[in-house]
Every structure is written in C-alpha cells, then in structure tokens.
Amino acid sequence: MLIVAMTVAVLDAVRSIPWFPSRGQGGDVPDGDSLLDTEAVAAKIGVTSETVRxxxxRTRRRIAEGKAVRPQDLPLPDGQFGRSPAxxxxxxxxxxxxxxxRGRRPASS
Structure with a gap:
C-alpha cells in the first residue's frame, strides 16, 4: 500500500513538470489522462515491473528487426522522463x- 501511495505521489509531482514527449505528440498530457511509469503499468496489468521492461x-527488438508490432506487444512509450518510459x-x-x-488456449474441437 505504501508503494502505491508513493507511486501516486511521484506521478502527481511529475505531472507538475514539463512533459517531454518522444513520439511527436504535443507538450502536455491531455486532460483526463495521466502518465504511467513502468511500475504503474505493471500494477494496472497485474505483472511485475521487470515483466513490463x-x-x-521485445517490442523494440521487433521494430529493430523490421517486424510488425503485434496486438500482444506493449506499445512504445508516449513520452519519457530522462531515461524512464511513460x-x-x-x-x-x-x-x-x-x-x-493470457495463457494456453484449449484446443478447438
């Protein structure tokens, strides 16, 4: 619970500084939307932050290899704070x- 509270506090603090987008969007976070760091994405989808990394x-490797990004591939970050994706x-x-x-699907009959 303490980690979640700290993450929320950090994200609130981050929202008050200029956002530096990495994929060509405008400068500010759209109203009603919020930025998620690696830990917040992990909490949202129920995995560890290492799994998100x-x-x-994997997504970056597929792109570097010239392969198409699949639906299961994590989207590239919308922005970045220093070296941290957001x-x-x-x-x-x-x-x-x-x-x-997730997981193995039963064989269809």
Missing amino acids: IYLK WLESTIDVWVAARPG
Whole structure:
C-alpha cells in the first residue's frame, strides 16, 4: 500500500513538470489522462515491473528487426522522463482491450 501511495505521489509531482514527449505528440498530457511509469503499468496489468521492461524490450527488438508490432506487444512509450518510459493511461487501456488473453488456449474441437 505504501508503494502505491508513493507511486501516486511521484506521478502527481511529475505531472507538475514539463512533459517531454518522444513520439511527436504535443507538450502536455491531455486532460483526463495521466502518465504511467513502468511500475504503474505493471500494477494496472497485474505483472511485475521487470515483466513490463521485458515486454518493452521485445517490442523494440521487433521494430529493430523490421517486424510488425503485434496486438500482444506493449506499445512504445508516449513520452519519457530522462531515461524512464511513460505511457498515457489511455494508451495502456487501448492496448489491454485489444490484447489477446493470457495463457494456453484449449484446443478447438
């Protein structure tokens, strides 16, 4: 609980400084949207922050190899603070909605 409270406090503090987008968006976070760091994305989707880093690394590797980004691939960050990636919450919400389910699927008969 303390970590969540600290994360919220940090995100609130971050929202008060200029946002430096990395993918060509405008300068400010859209109204009603918030920025999520790696830990916040992990909490939102129920994995560890290390898993989010692995997902991002896989996406970047696919792009570097000239392969198409798949629905299960984590979107590239919407912005960055120093070297830390940041996603708009709406970006993660869209990805989660379009992401295929987890785990092995039963064989169809």
